[in-house]
Amino acid sequence: MTLSKRIFFVAFNVFCIVYTILCTQLEVGDFSTPGPGFVPVFLGVVGTVLSSCLTIQAFRQQLEKKEGNDEDKTSLIRLGLYVLVCFAFLPMFDFLGSLISVFILVLLLSKISGLKKWWKSTVLGLATSAFFYCLFAMVLQVPLPQGLISFI
Amino acid sequence: MSALTIQNLIACFAGVFVGTVVGVLPGIGPVGATALLLPFSFGLDTSTSLILLSGIFYGSMYGGSTTSILLNVPGESASMVTAIDGHEMAKKGRAGAALAVSAIGSFIAGTVGVVLLMIFAPPLGNFALSFGPQEYLSIAVLGMLLLSNLTGGSFLVSLGMFILGMIITTIGIDPISGINRLSFDILDLSKGIEMLPVIMGLFGMAEVFSVAVEPYKVGELIKVKFRDLYPTKKELKRSVAPILRGTAIGFPIGLIPGPAAVVSSLVSYKMEKNFSKHKEEFGHGAIEGVAGPESANNAAASGTMIPLLALGIPFAPATAVLLSGFMLQGVAPGPTFISGHADLFWLIVASMYIGNVMLLILNLPLVGVFASLTKVRPEILMPIVVAVMMIGTYSVNNSTFDLLILMIFGVIGYILKIVNISPAPIIVGFVLGNVFEKGLRQSLLVAGGDFATLFMRPIAGSMYLVCLAVLIWVIVGQVKKKYKVSISED
Numbered sequence: 118m119t120l121s122k123r124i125f126f127v128a129f130n131v132f133c134i135v136y137t138i139l140c141t142q143l144e145v146g147d148f149s150t151p152g153p154g155f156v157p158v159f160l161g162v163v164g165t166v167l168s169s170c171l172t173i174q175a176f177r178q179q180l181e182k183k184e185g186n187d188e189d190k191t192s193l194i195r196l197g198l199y200v201l202v203c204f205a206f207l208p209m210f211d212f213l214g215s216l217i218s219v220f221i222l223v224l225l226l227s228k229i230s231g232l233k234k235w236w237k238s239t240v241l242g243l244a245t246s247a248f249f250y251c252l253f254a255m256v257l258q259v260p261l262p263q264g265l266i267s268f269i
Numbered sequence: 270m271s272a273l274t275i276q277n278l279i280a281c282f283a284g285v286f287v288g289t290v291v292g293v294l295p296g297i298g299p300v301g302a303t304a305l306l307l308p309f310s311f312g313l314d315t316s317t318s319l320i321l322l323s324g325i326f327y328g329s330m331y332g333g334s335t336t337s338i339l340l341n342v343p344g345e346s347a348s349m350v351t352a353i354d355g356h357e358m359a360k361k362g363r364a365g366a367a368l369a370v371s372a373i374g375s376f377i378a379g380t381v382g383v384v385l386l387m388i389f390a391p392p393l394g395n396f397a398l399s400f401g402p403q404e405y406l407s408i409a410v411l412g413m414l415l416l417s418n419l420t421g422g423s424f425l426v427s428l429g430m431f432i433l434g435m436i437i438t439t440i441g442i443d444p445i446s447g448i449n450r451l452s453f454d455i456l457d458l459s460k461g462i463e464m465l466p467v468i469m470g471l472f473g474m475a476e477v478f479s480v481a482v483e484p485y486k487v488g489e490l491i492k493v494k495f496r497d498l499y500p501t502k503k504e505l506k507r508s509v510a511p512i513l514r515g516t517a518i519g520f521p522i523g524l525i526p527g528p529a530a531v532v533s534s535l536v537s538y539k540m541e542k543n544f545s546k547h548k549e550e551f552g553h554g555a556i557e558g559v560a561g562p563e564s565a566n567n568a569a570a571s572g573t574m575i576p577l578l579a580l581g582i583p584f585a586p587a588t589a590v591l592l593s594g595f596m597l598q599g600v601a602p603g604p605t606f607i608s609g610h611a612d613l614f615w616l617i618v619a620s621m622y623i624g625n626v627m628l629l630i631l632n633l634p635l636v637g638v639f640a641s642l643t644k645v646r647p648e649i650l651m652p653i654v655v656a657v658m659m660i661g662t663y664s665v666n667n668s669t670f671d672l673l674i675l676m677i678f679g680v681i682g683y684i685l686k687i688v689n690i691s692p693a694p695i696i697v698g699f700v701l702g703n704v705f706e707k708g709l710r711q712s713l714l715v716a717g718g719d720f721a722t723l724f725m726r727p728i729a730g731s732m733y734l735v736c737l738a739v740l741i742w743v744i745v746g747q748v749k750k751k752y753k754v755s756i757s758e759d
Contacts, residue, residue, distance in 0.1 A: 119688070121684075121687050121688050122688040122689070125684060125688045125690075129429065129433070133436075136436060139451060140439075140450075140451070143448075143450055144448075147718065148713055148718035148719075148720070149713065149714070149717050149718030150713075150714065150718075151709070151710045151713050151714070152446070153443035153445070153446045153448045153450055154450075155709075155710065156439065156705070156706040156709060156710065157436070157439040157450065157451070160432055160435050160436050160439065161436070163432055164429065164432045164433070164436060167425060167428060167429045167432060168429060170425060171425055171426065171429060174425075192481075192482040192483060193482070195481050195482065196478055196481050196482045196683075199477075199478060199481040200478065200676075200680065203474075203655065203659075203676055203679070204676055206659060206672070207669055207672050207673055207676070208669075210659070210663070210669055210672065211669055215660065219656050219659070219660065222652070222655065222656060222659070223652040223653065223655075223656055226651065226652035226655055227648055227649065227652045229481070230481065230484070230647060230648030230651055230652065231484070231648045232646075232648040232649065241649060241652065241653075242652075245652070245653050245656050246656075249656060249657070249660050252309075253308070253660055253664060256312070257308070257309065257311050257312035257664075258311075258312045259308070259311055259312065259664040260667060261660070261663070261664075
């Protein structure tokens with residue numbers, strides 16, 4: 118049993134408990150006229166019982182010891198940056214438009230992934246952005262946000 | 270005949286080609302590939318887009334075996350069994366034979382699977398017209414128990430993830446009363462959570478994060494010349510029985526909820542090892558270890574289409590994505606699909622035949638090209654995959670909220686990878702959640718709250734008996750396991 122798995126089961130347990138409490142605010146009804154809260158409460162209770170069993174099981178098993186090293190730290194930083202850039206893309210997408218935001222996204226992610234030369238990342242970003250814009254907006258007629266370009 | 274129009278043939282070709290390309294890329298798999306490429310079907314007419322989606326599904330199944338054999342890197346989990354003996358054959362200079370047998374076995378199994386689909390899907394669809402909410406409820410319960418038992422991990426963990434998938438479906442407008450549930454006055458949440466961003470997040474984005482932490486290193490690519498693609502007579506003779514057995518095993522497994530492709534290829538491998546006269550070769554390049562599992566894998570893919578088309582219930586994550594694609598085109602698979610849209614059903618069946626032929630013709634000569642795609646460095650490939658996922662997800666509903674769901678489930682999917690828990694039960698729970706809720710509430714309404722009547726109908730009652738058998742099997746298995754552990758400790 119790893120520490121991360123134990124934490125996961127505890128988090129799942131907390132989630133199920135909170136969900137069950139929230140669902141009790143819905144109208145549960147009875148067996149002859151089940152209300153909108155009937156199935157959610159049922160699922161919440163079952164989930165809470167299951168997750169509690171898993172949590173207890175997790176705490177009864179011995180923890181495996183895992184030693185971290187510098188490589189792990191670098192990987193985690195890379196992951197953190199990846200997640201940050203992807204989340205930052207969300208507000209960028211509508212505001213800057215698909216062309217510019219996809220270019221920035223691909224540029225930054227390729228640099229974080231380890232692509233050394235800036236010109237390679239720039240070319241990759243431009244090519245990806247242009248290709249997908251042409252494919253989705255022009256060929257497949259999917260409306261993508263124009264963003265800043267709409268002012269031009 | 271409309272499957273043979275130029276537009277539909279091009280769509281079929283594009284589907285299998287692109288599906289194979291994406292299926293070749295490590296980690297993405299048929300689920301991720303189909304989800305990733307689903308937005309490419311927008312803007313096409315209904316029949317063409319369904320053909321494209323089916324081609325992508327088939328193509329991605331095949332793509333994984335190419336890298337398994339040439340690089341020992343399974344493109345998807347169902348091909349990991351092929352890697353065991355396939356790559357060993359490649360190291361001995363028999364890569365071409367392995368690829369050819371894999372392609373031929375997949376073609377035969379896929380073709381037989383399509384024939385069986387043609388035979389069984391229409392009567393099952395007609396039979397399902399008599400299904401009421403009680404039957405759908407029993408299918409959801411049976412699906413839950415079978416799936417939790419078949420993922421290979423802990424039963425309780427899989428069941429827990431299944432429940433989590435069902436919990437997600439309770440967010441939004443209640444399907445029966447129309448009341449808003451758990452939306453916290455957020456308009457986007459009141460529409461519910463879309464399936465596609467969840468699937469893309471759990472399978473696609475999670476894989477991207479995983480590669481960000483630990484970029485995969487591609488080993489030496491074993492080159493195959495065109496003239497080496499022919500297996501010897503002895504290899505072909507040894508492959509016949511495994512291909513037939515794999516087909517016979519894979520198809521019924523495809524009908525059962527769960528990761529049918531993985532389960533069928535594992536079962537086939539074990540069976541071939543038992544039946545083989547060359548047991549010592551297994552793990553060192555036995556042709557049966559490639560022929561059987563690959564055939565089982567493809568036969569299972571055809572089998573999984575039956576519950577989807579005839580009942581409207583996808584029992585595997587990949588067919589859940591297909592369902593999503595069908596719904597986006599305004600087509601609802603189910604009991605009335607085959608009778609009401611017979612033209613579309615037979616079009617899909619015809620395109621599956623054509624897709625099979627295209628895969629056979631396309632993949633063997635181009636095998637070197639497909640395999641070389643894995644040489645594309647992850648720092649170039651992954652940003653492109655992220656861009657495709659982002660734009661693809663947005664294009665479904667033109668909603669940045671879906672992008673947020675994609676990211677959240679990407680993080681969840683990555684956490685599940687770290688703790689070694691499969692996300693597949695979440696998807697199947699997501700799909701069956703609505704079926705379960707509608708089935709339960711409508712059944713209770715009809716029965717006036719009398720639970721006993723849920724079990725009285727013959728079909729539903731039979732399903733519950735099977736559920737009971739599965740539960741007893743699980744409990745007995747757990748007790749036996751604990752007993753063996755306590756004996757070994759003594």
